[in-house]
Every structure is written in C-alpha cells, then in structure tokens.
Amino acid sequence: MVDTQLFRNGMSLLGGAVTVITTDGEAGRFGFTATAVCSVTDEPPTLLVCMNRNSYAHDHFKTNGALCVNVLTGDHQGVSWDFANRELSSEERFAKHSWTALKTGAPALDEALVNFDCKIHESHEMGSHTVFYCRIQDIRIGTADAGLVYFNRNYHRLCDQSVA
Template identity: 35%
Template sequence: MSDSAQNRDELLAAYRDAMRHVAATVYAVTTMHEGVRFGILATAVSSLSFDPPSLLVCINRTSSLHDPLFAQKTFCVNVLGLGNRDVAEHFMKPDAADRFSVGDWEDTDGVPVLASAQSSFICRTAHRHEFGTHSIFIGELLAAKHRQDAAPLTYFDRHYIDISEAPQRDHQI
C-alpha cells in the first residue's frame, strides 16, 4: 500500500471516529414517488436560511431514498423525538419490508409526515448538488409543525441518548 493510500485510509478512519463523537439529532427524511413511500434516517440535516426558510439535507447516492427524492419535488424532514425511538429502530432494519408500519404516519402535501415527530418540515426541492458520495438537497419550506412537549432523539457514539436530562446552563447562545 502506498503512503498516500495509507494516509487516506487513516484519515477516513480518524474522520469516522471523530464524527461518531459529534452528537446529532435524528431525522426521518421521507418522500412519496409513484404512490410509494420512501424514507431513511439521517443526521446530515441543517437549517440553511431564514429568508427564504430552507433546509440542507445530505443523502447518500446509494440509499433507497436517493433516486425517489431526486425525482420528486417535495420531501419531509421529520425531527424524531425521544418517543419515536421505535420508528428510528424500525427504519434501521435492513430487512424492514415497510418502514412506515411503525409510527403514526400521515400523507400531507404528498409526503409522509410522522404525526408524533418533535417537528416536521415539508419542503420543495429548490436545488440539488452532488459531492463525493452524497447529493445535497436544498429544500425551501412549504409547511412546518412543532410539538412543545417533545425532546429530540439524539445519536452519539452509535447510541441514542437523552439530552433532555443534561445539566442546565446559566447562559443562552
């Protein structure tokens, strides 16, 4: 193995290890294509702009959601709460015939929306870009809802954690 390949392998291993230690909210990104629901779990989601209100979503091009999402104009980013852990675990099963058989799913504006999610953002795809192994979807907000009583489901070091019990701080950002 050449030094550059070894350095690349070491760099990728270091990157994966470091990213496992970045706490991230868990999202179920969903769409509907030709009458069929599609969805995956994601952590690579971010607020992009307040004007227009928009989100940035990164989807691996080999995922089952990628091609249907690429073909559709709308999608939903469901922010999973602690009470949605069963949905997250079901979505992770590689042999799950119907990912939407767990949870209270509704079709709203042509996309699957989890009624019990902490928050849901229905978006129209405004732009798509490819980079590395992923496509970056920029979604302009069409509708949003939020439940006040839900704490986010958070992923850290290959485990779900409850950040709602974290010590309170005296200051805000």
C-alpha cells in the first residue's frame, strides 16, 4: 500500500487548473475551490468533478443536482482563496465577486476564463470523495488570456505559449 503523504507529495507535482465549483437550488448557494476536474467525453459533453464527502457543502451539491465549473483566470488567486477559506460563510464568498446564472441556475463567475454549466448526471463514492459526472448544459467563454494553475503547492499564472 502506498503511503498517504507520499501520494499527496506526488500529486502536488501534477499541475491542475484552478476552478471554483458552485451550485444553487433548493439546498442553497454553495461553492468550493477544486483542481480535481477533467473532461470525460465530448459526446455527450461531460466533465468529472471530485468532492470530499466531508465538505460542508457536499450534500447541498447532491440535493441541487447542478453545478458550474468556473475556470479561474491568472488574476483570480483571491477568488480561489475565498472559496477555500473555511472561515468565510457562503454568503461572504459570493458577495465578494460578480455572478450570473446560466441555464441550470448555478452561479457562473462573470470574469471566469470559462464557465461550464452542468447537471449532475451520475455520482460514485470512492474513498473519501464523491465523483460527479456532469453533463454540460451551457458554456460561456471569457476574454482573459491567462489561466491559474496549482503546481507544487503554489499558484502559477499560465499565459506563455510554448514554442514548437
């Protein structure tokens, strides 16, 4: 069996786009910061989002059945911190930023690099997390030209094009 800390150290070297995952509906408005997001298929367009089952917002996402993956720009480190900060209430997190509801009603960050508005199609429990399979209902692409990635336990602004 692999040591948990060794696994976490290894995963810290797998850079990931920083996102804020949001929901709204009968269970209320909630959000959290995540890097555990990836595409599953383009037919039908589907994303995978992983969420810790011990999160204060977990059951609210399951009840609402919809979420928005807000991919953060290179200037959104503060947004990421706000949605990772356990001391801020849900209302305080959302009040600090500008939001618009797309088709599902989940909050879409107005200045995001891209918003993926989704219905939760299916979910599976795996260890400490729930894996949500999310069918995309709408996409809004922003105008920013830099992304925010998390690598080696630090934020990095991603905007340079590689030279082929």
